[in-house]
Amino acid sequence: MRFLSLVGAAAATWLAGTNAQDTSDVKSIPLRTHSLVQPYLDSDLQSRWWDFGGDTIIRADKHIRLTSDRPSQSGWIYSRVPLTATNWEIELEFDINGQGNLFGDGFAMWVTTDRAQQGPVFGNKDKFEGLGIFFDTYKNNRPGVVFPYVMAMLGDGHTTYDQGHDGKANELAGCSARGLRNANTPTKARITYFQEKSLTLELMYKKEDEWTPCFEVPGVKLPGVTYLGF
Structure with a gap:
């Protein structure tokens, strides 16, 4: 993650079911080990379930700030416990803002076999194994594409x-x-994964409680043991 982004909350859920098209038979079970909820830190100012580093700052009563409104910053937060659920859904609330017209590179959500290895790809190591969802807020060289791009x-x-x-x-x-930065409404992402069946991303940034489909990809298979990070 680079530049200013606030992670408000992340809720991970294990989906007990096999049909990605018909969710009527799918039961959800919250995963406390992979959820970020206030106050974020324990009484000893540590987290039982998460490690964090780089420029990340945690305000136990408010938010997790991956980076401040300054150049050349990079921060991360990663789960300590592996994510072994075969089907899962992660809903993330975040805030990307800052002064001026530049908003840094963006941030990412990671579901990878390695954890907590800082690097040049939205704060994480390059040549990773697993899934990266990139919230790219700075256009380098991609003609014809409107940014931000996810x-x-x-x-x-x-x-x-x-x-x-x-x-x-x-x-x-x-x-x-477009509109993901400095939004006037809560900005959220919802990622749903059914093993070898589908990977779906929905975004909320246009209007509160209104989800906009981003993509759905069939046949996606992720490694069996991964860690969740931002």
Whole structure:
């Protein structure tokens, strides 16, 4: 993550069911180990379930700030416990804002086999294995695409992120999300995964309680043991 972004809350849920198309038989079970809820820190100012580093600041009563409104900052927060659920849904509330017209590179949500390795790809290491959802707020070189742009990449542990072209060579799916920065309504993302069946992303930024579909990709398979990070 680079530049100013506030993570308000993240709720992870295990989905007990097998039909990604018909959710009537799907039961949800909250995953406390992979949810971020106030006060965020324990009484000893540590987190039982999460590690954080870089420029990340946690205000126990308010928010998790991955970076401040300053250049060249990078912060991260990663789960300590692996995410072993085969089907899951993660709903994330965040805030991207700052002064002027520049908003840094953006931030990412990670579901990867490695954890807490700071690097050049939205605050995380390059050549990762697993899933990266990139909320890209700065256009480098991608003609014809409106930014902010939200995209998914499946990393194989060997492929380098195409930073010079904003991930064009790596994109699994994505969508433009103009209005995601300095939004007047709560901004949220909801990622739903059914193993080897579908990966879906919905965004809330136009109007409160109104979800906008971003993408749905069939047949996605993630590694069996991963960690959740931002």
